[in-house]
Amino acid sequence: MKNIYEALVEIMGERGVSNRPEEIWFYGRDPGVLPPHPPDYVVAPETTEQVQKVVQLANREKIPVVPMGNGMALTGLVIPLKGGIVMDMKRMNKILEVNEMARYVVVEGGTSQGMLKAHLRDHYPRLRHSLPDAPPTTTIAANVSLHGQGCLTQQYGFNSDMVSGLEVVLPTGELCKIGSPSLGPYWFSKGPSLPDLSGLFLGWLGTTGIFTKVGLKLYPNKKIREMEIFVTDKAELVPEIIYKLTHLEMLEDLIAWFQPKPLMFKDNYHLTIYFTGDSEKEIEFKRTMIWDALQEFIDNKDGGFMNVQAMKPNLMENPQRGIAAFADVPRGGGFEYSGPITLIELYPQFAAKVVELAEKYDVIYSSAARVISGGHSMMFSISFAFNRADPAMMERVKKALDEATEYALKMGGIPWKPNYMEQKMTMDHMDPNTLKLLRMIKKNLDPHGIMNPGNWEPAP
Amino acid sequence: MGSLKFDENVCATCPSADCLIKCQYMDFEEDEAHNEMMKIVKGLDSRVLHDCVTCYACEEYCRRGNHPFYLIGERREEKGIYTASRAITNQWINLTQMQGKPMVGTVKDKALSSCFIPDLGALGSGELFKEVFPAVTFGAEFMCPAVHTHFAKMSVVKERLPKVMENFKKLGVKEVICLHDECYGTYTSIAQAYGMEVPFKPVYYMDFLLTRLKELKDRIIPLNIKAAYQRPCSNRLIPHKHRLVQEIMDYIGVDMPGRKYQGENSLCCAEIIRSVAGYKLADDIQGRNIDDMLEAGAEYCVFNCPACQSSLSEKVSKKGLKPVHIIDLCKMAVGEKGREG
Ligand SMILES: Cc1cc2nc3c(=O)[nH]c(=O)nc-3n(C[C@H](O)[C@H](O)[C@H](O)COP(=O)(O)OP(=O)(O)OC[C@H]3O[C@@H](n4cnc5c(N)ncnc54)[C@H](O)[C@@H]3O)c2cc1C
Ligand code: SF4
Ligand code: SF4
Numbered sequence: 088m089k090n091i092y093e094a095l096v097e098i099m100g101e102r103g104v105s106n107r108p109e110e111i112w113f114y115g116r117d118p119g120v121l122p123p124h125p126p127d128y129v130v131a132p133e134t135t136e137q138v139q140k141v142v143q144l145a146n147r148e149k150i151p152v153v154p155m156g157n158g159m160a161l162t163g164l165v166i167p168l169k170g171g172i173v174m175d176m177k178r179m180n181k182i183l184e185v186n187e188m189a190r191y192v193v194v195e196g197g198t199s200q201g202m203l204k205a206h207l208r209d210h211y212p213r214l215r216h217s218l219p220d221a222p223p224t225t226t227i228a229a230n231v232s233l234h235g236q237g238c239l240t241q242q243y244g245f246n247s248d249m250v251s252g253l254e255v256v257l258p259t260g261e262l263c264k265i266g267s268p269s270l271g272p273y274w275f276s277k278g279p280s281l282p283d284l285s286g287l288f289l290g291w292l293g294t295t296g297i298f299t300k301v302g303l304k305l306y307p308n309k310k311i312r313e314m315e316i317f318v319t320d321k322a323e324l325v326p327e328i329i330y331k332l333t334h335l336e337m338l339e340d341l342i343a344w345f346q347p348k349p350l351m352f353k354d355n356y357h358l359t360i361y362f363t364g365d366s367e368k369e370i371e372f373k374r375t376m377i378w379d380a381l382q383e384f385i386d387n388k389d390g391g392f393m394n395v396q397a398m399k400p401n402l403m404e405n406p407q408r409g410i411a412a413f414a415d416v417p418r419g420g421g422f423e424y425s426g427p428i429t430l431i432e433l434y435p436q437f438a439a440k441v442v443e444l445a446e447k448y449d450v451i452y453s454s455a456a457r458v459i460s461g462g463h464s465m466m467f468s469i470s471f472a473f474n475r476a477d478p479a480m481m482e483r484v485k486k487a488l489d490e491a492t493e494y495a496l497k498m499g500g501i502p503w504k505p506n507y508m509e510q511k512m513t514m515d516h517m518d519p520n521t522l523k524l525l526r527m528i529k530k531n532l533d534p535h536g537i538m539n540p541g542n543w544e545p546a547p
Numbered sequence: 548m549g550s551l552k553f554d555e556n557v558c559a560t561c562p563s564a565d566c567l568i569k570c571q572y573m574d575f576e577e578d579e580a581h582n583e584m585m586k587i588v589k590g591l592d593s594r595v596l597h598d599c600v601t602c603y604a605c606e607e608y609c610r611r612g613n614h615p616f617y618l619i620g621e622r623r624e625e626k627g628i629y630t631a632s633r634a635i636t637n638q639w640i641n642l643t644q645m646q647g648k649p650m651v652g653t654v655k656d657k658a659l660s661s662c663f664i665p666d667l668g669a670l671g672s673g674e675l676f677k678e679v680f681p682a683v684t685f686g687a688e689f690m691c692p693a694v695h696t697h698f699a700k701m702s703v704v705k706e707r708l709p710k711v712m713e714n715f716k717k718l719g720v721k722e723v724i725c726l727h728d729e730c731y732g733t734y735t736s737i738a739q740a741y742g743m744e745v746p747f748k749p750v751y752y753m754d755f756l757l758t759r760l761k762e763l764k765d766r767i768i769p770l771n772i773k774a775a776y777q778r779p780c781s782n783r784l785i786p787h788k789h790r791l792v793q794e795i796m797d798y799i800g801v802d803m804p805g806r807k808y809q810g811e812n813s814l815c816c817a818e819i820i821r822s823v824a825g826y827k828l829a830d831d832i833q834g835r836n837i838d839d840m841l842e843a844g845a846e847y848c849v850f851n852c853p854a855c856q857s858s859l860s861e862k863v864s865k866k867g868l869k870p871v872h873i874i875d876l877c878k879m880a881v882g883e884k885g886r887e888g
Contacts, residue, residue, distance in 0.1 A: 318634040351642035355634045367865075378826045384632075391632035391822050396857045 091148060095128055095172070098140040104130045114155070114173045119423045120473070120485045121163035121506060126153065126173040133178045135254070135262065135299040138196075142297065142537075143260035145172060151540045152258075154293040156197060156226030160233060161423050162506040164292050168541030176226060179299065182206050186274070190214060190305040191251045193274050196228040196298040200406070203227060207305070215239075215308035217246050220406040228298040233504040234290045236457050236466050238340045238361070238405055239306055241333070244460040247289040250277045252302030255288055258295065258533035266302070274302030287528060292504070293539040295532045309363035312339070313370050314402055317358045317381055319390035322435040325356050328390065329431050331380045332360060333462035337373050339363050343465075345438065346453035356438070357393075359402060421481070424470035425488045426503040427495030431458065437467045440494050445471070448487040450480065466503055467495075507541045514543075549705060549741030553618050555588050557611050566605035566615040569811065572828075573598050584615065587622055596623050600824045601630055601697040602815050603783040606736065614740045616696070616783075623699035631822040636698040643694065645710065649686030651718065658720045658747075659683045662727040663690035666853040670874045671726050671752075673883050675759045679724055688714045691725075691733035693781060697819045708733065708743060716746040724750045726874075728852055732784030753791035753851075756877055760798050766881045769800020772847055774876070775840035775868070776803060777859060778813035779852035792851070795873065799880035804843040808836055816855035833859065837866050849873050 095104040105111075106128050116123035127150075132138045145152045151171025158165045167173050176197030184193040185207075194203060200216075201223025207214050217237030219230055230237075231247040243249055252274035253265040263269075265284050266277040277285040288295050317328065325343050332341060340361040347353050360377055364370040384390040395402070401409045429437065434456065445452035448471075456467040469491045471484045492502050492509045496516045502509045514522055529536075529543060536544070558564075558581075567573065567580035573595065575583065586593040596619060605615040623629075629636055643663060652659075659679040661667035663686055672680050692707040712734075715723055725731040734749035760767065776792050789810070796803050808814045814836040821829035840848055840863070848863040850856035850872045860870040871879075878884040 318632070318638060320632075320634040320637065350644050350646065351638055353641050355638060375826065382825070385825060388629045388632045389634075391635040392826075393635060393638060394818060394822075394858070 091144070091150065092128065094144055095130055095141065098137055098144065099130050099132065103132065103137070104128060114158075114175070115166065117158050117161060117163055117166055118421065119161040119163055119506075120421070120481050120488070121166060124166050124168055125170065126167040127170050128172045129175060130172055131175040131178050135179075135256065138174065138179075138256045138297055138299055139260050139262060141172065141174060142256050142258065145537050146259050146535055149535045149537060151537055152297075153539045154196075154229075154232075154297045156229030157199065157222065157224045159221055159225045160229065160504050162504050162509070164233065164504065164506070164539070164542065168507060171537070171540075174297065176228065176297075183300065184274070185211055185214070185305070187211055187214065189273070189275050190307075191274055191302055192216070192305055193252070193300055193302050194227055195300060196226075198227050198301075199224050200227060200230070203303075207308070211305075213308055214305040216303055216305050217243065217249055218405055219246065223406060227303060228301050229293075231289055231301060231303075232291065232293055232298065235504075236459060240466075241338055241341045241458045241461065243304070243306065248460075249304040250285060250289060250301060251275050251304050252277050252300075253285055253288060253298055254300035255296040255298055258535070258538045262299070263296070268300075268302065277302070287532065292542050294543045295529065295538060297538075310365045311367070311370050312361065312363050312403065312405075313374065314362070314395060314399065315360045315374065315377060316393050316395050316398070316402075317360065317384075317390055318355045318393050319358075319384065320355050321389060322356055322438040324384065324389055325358070325434045325438075326432045328358060328381060328384065329434075329458055329462055329465075332358070332377065333458065335373075335376055335380055336461070337362060337376060341458040342455050343434065343458070344453070344455040348451070421473040421475045421484075422470055423473075423484060423488060424468045425491040425495065425509075426466045426468040427492070427498075427500035428459070428464050428466055428503050429495060429498060429500030431456075431462055431465050433498055433500070434465070434467070436498065437469075437495075440491065441469050444469070444487045444490055447490075448483040450484050450487055467500075507544070510543055549743045551614065551617055551621055551701075552740055552742055553588070553613055557613050558584055558588050561611060565608045565610065566613075567595065569608040570599075570602075570605060571812075571814070572600045572602060572824075587615075587618060590622065590625070592626070593622075595619060596626065596628050599630075600820045600828065601699075601780075602820070603696075603780040604811070604815075605783075607783040607786040607811060614736075617701065617737070617740055620696050620699045620701045624701050628699065630697060630699050631819075635822050636700060639694060639698060640700065640703055643687050643690055643692065643707075645687045645707075647688075649684065649688035649714070651685075651689075652683040653681040654684065654718045654720060655682065656719070656721040657682050658689075658715060658718060658723045660689055660723050660725050660727070660730055661685045662725075662730050663687050664727060664853050666856070666872075667726045670853070670872055673878055674763065674881060675756065675874070675877060675883075679755075682720075684715075684718070684723075691727070691730040691737075693729045693733045693737060693784075696737075697823065704737065705741060708738060708741075712738070712743070712746055720747050722748045722750050724752055724755050726752045727781075728779055728785065728788075729781035731788070732781045736784040751785070751788050751791070753788060753795060753873075756874065757791060757795055757798065760795065760877060760881070763881050767799060768880065768882065770876070770880055770886075771800050771802075773802045773804055773843075773845050774847040774849045775806060775843055775845035776809070776849045776873075777816060777836075777851065777855050778809070779850075779855050780815045780819070782851065792849075792873070795877065796849075799877060801847075801849075801876065804845065806839050806843045808839045814839075816852070816858045818854065818858035833862055837863055837868070840868060841866060847871055847876070849876055 115125035217239035564580035
């Protein structure tokens with residue numbers, strides 16, 4: 088395929104393309120449990136035009152293209168399952184516009200969460216975006232392409248719900264604007280009041296196009312951020328506790344978590360409640376409302392607020408680095424999670440399943456459920472840590488995660504950022520007409536099946 | 548396992564029932580207080596078993612050698628009455644579980660106990676603790692289990708205390724200098740109340756401090772500041788040691804203007820009360836306490852217990868008081884630390 092390499096060099100320049108073994112090795116894997124598979128080429132575009140030209144070439148030559156952000160989705164979504172070209176988007180990292188009054192930002196397709204956070208902190212301190220707890224080097228475009236969630240998800244929904252316009256390179260190479268930017272200079276709506284075409288791309292894991300620009304809604308950045316942790320020993324009370332808390336319509340983020348280690352967390356369920364305010368008065372008012380909302384559980388001795396002084400510095404981090412520390416519990420720094428989106432009322436059943444799977448496969452667990460849009464659903468993470476130097480342990484984790492996905496589907500949940508096998512399981516469970524529609528859309532947008540193949544793959 | 552030594556007859560003939568009369572969190576007529584105490588003594592239900600916020604103060608109020616607070620804890624546990632939620636109660640039990648990870652310095656015949664509180668390790672250093680600093684002990688293995696009395700888990704206290712004392716014994720120490728009031732209170736009050744023999748001589752850190760300050764007399768520059776002292780709940784177990792605060796303050800030139808909430812009338816930091824009785828009471832106590840410090844004209848809020856310090860520091864700072872541990876204040880006086888701590 089020497090001519091392909093040369094064609095890529097022509098588009099990208101020498102420094103923008105590689106097929107050197109060390110780079111192929113690196114771009115063939117992610118930090119999760121799926122086995123690696125090498126790409127044939129890696130490209131790192133700097134312009135939309137380069138993206139278009141590479142995609143046009145790939146479409147013409149029927150070569151796979153896998154858009155990649157920081158490769159931290161953990162579920163093998165950027166492993167080039169069928170080889171081809173990995174397109175590393177990180178050099179397209181500009182923040183193009185902030186509209187302060189309309190509270191939105193337009194970023195390029197490889198801009199990282201950390202860059203946007205720093206930019207807003209330095210230039211627009213009254214604004215913030217919904218930061219996920221992923222490392223700050225992960226990208227905004229990738230996060231919305233997998234329906235990520237962040238610190239404002241409890242208030243405003245999935246991070247992809249916060250998209251306010253898209254620019255997409257279609258699998259055939261055309262450039263397409265979605266939402267208000269298709270009609271004028273403003274990036275305030277990804278769809279309404281037009282037919283919402285963003286649904287053809289958001290959640291598709293890079294299988295229907297490559298985002299070269301993303302408009303993202305921004306939100307007020309209050310001066311003070313505070314937290315409390317409510318603890319109960321009864322999983323069955325968690326849904327009602329969440330219901331009471333979300334009824335307040337006052338919280339920023341709300342996460343229900345449990346883990347057996349360190350010992351102080353054993354046998355309890357913890358709800359980390361974040362809230363914000365512009366003055367001490369506002370904070371204290373909210374704090375008392377939160378306490379009052381849960382008074383009946385306190386009176387019944389079913390739960391109480393714990394002292395958070397010692398944990399506060401870690402838990403107030405945004406994003407929280409402590410999550411990655413879990414990976415090192417069994418030594419060897421690996422962890423992966425299945426994070427089905429499901430109903431909050433099913434929390435007790437899901438919690439029991441985590442413990443059952445951990446025992447069955449002899450692995451270490453933790454679980455954190457992030458409440459989504461005021462309690463309509465939650466992302467229930469089932470996380471297992473593993474030692475990378477222990478293939479048997481990795482295999483057990485993989486099996487436990489597969490079983491977790493089976494369970495989530497059985498319970499009517501939706502797997503989040505599913506790996507290719509979980510996508511297949513999901514499609515097997517799907518209403519046949521829905522699946523037909525999905526396939527039709529994919530086939531029409533990507534006739535040669537070049538975009539991140541192996542994912543959301545229509546059956547032959 | 549020891550059982551509580553409590554003399555019923557002493558209560559039966561008690562002329563005052565000061566234990567409950569003086570209680571700052573429940574109101575009683577004189578007869579009622581005595582009746583309620585007798586109900587508790589006899590193992591009957593009493594509103595005290597439901598409403599006591601575990602401030603420890605009745606241990607000080609009873610001047611007749613009984614242990615009303617430990618008895619309240621015993622009765623609560625017998626009846627399955629939780630003070631805080633089960634979850635918080637168990638969290639404390641799990642948090643303080645011995646896991647074979649103690650830290651022990653070069654211990655000879657003396658140990659410097661920083662309980663299971665990291666902040667104490669830093670406090671018990673420098674010139675003042677020069678001789679004993681290398682002999683530091685830290686960890687659940689060396690933690691006094693008194694905190695579980697707040698949660699009426701007297702069984703945990705009785706089960707763990709002998710093990711803790713045994714751990715010290717294995718080190719072969721003759722003296723344990725307790726940097727945490729609760730440890731000294733445990734070895735001198737709880738152990739005695741439960742008839743447990745303490746295999747070393749517990750030394751109260753303020754006694755140690757005073758001796759050291761006297762040795763370093765020439766280095767002391769009077770601080771000439773006004774301070775309010777935050778008396779911790781565990782000091783109620785060792786009321787005879789309370790006077791040492793004044794002696795130390797006098798020695799280093801700190802004026803402690805009179806306050807409404809001082810001595811027997813002190814208000815606790817209220818952090819455990821937050822878990823036991825909710826935020827309203829806790830906020831009220833903290834508010835009254837801090838206002839009282841300000842009204843007295845204090846510039847500094849002086850802590851004895853790191854737990855009080857952690858729960859009140861931010862709050863006193865916001866009101867313009869400087870939070871400082873009494874050890875740091877002494878370090879300031881001998882020129883080891885800057886004024887702002
Ligand atoms: C410690 C830790 C914590 C995490 N916490 C969170 C969390 O709180 N919330 C959360 O949502 N996630 C979380 N994650 C998961 C993940 O890291 C994030 O979702 C992150 O946003 C992925 O970004 P990335 O750039 O690494 O994506 P990648 O893994 O590079 O890509 C993910 C998907 O996006 C596609 N893609 C990438 N760029 C584009 C583009 N320009 N156009 C179209 N498709 C594209 C890829 O093909 C792939 O399918 C966490 C991960 C870790 C390791
Ligand atoms: S505990 Fe002490 S103060 Fe209370 S009634 Fe008995 S003897 Fe009197
Ligand atoms: S511990 Fe405190 S609240 Fe409880 S009875 Fe004694 S004095 Fe009252």
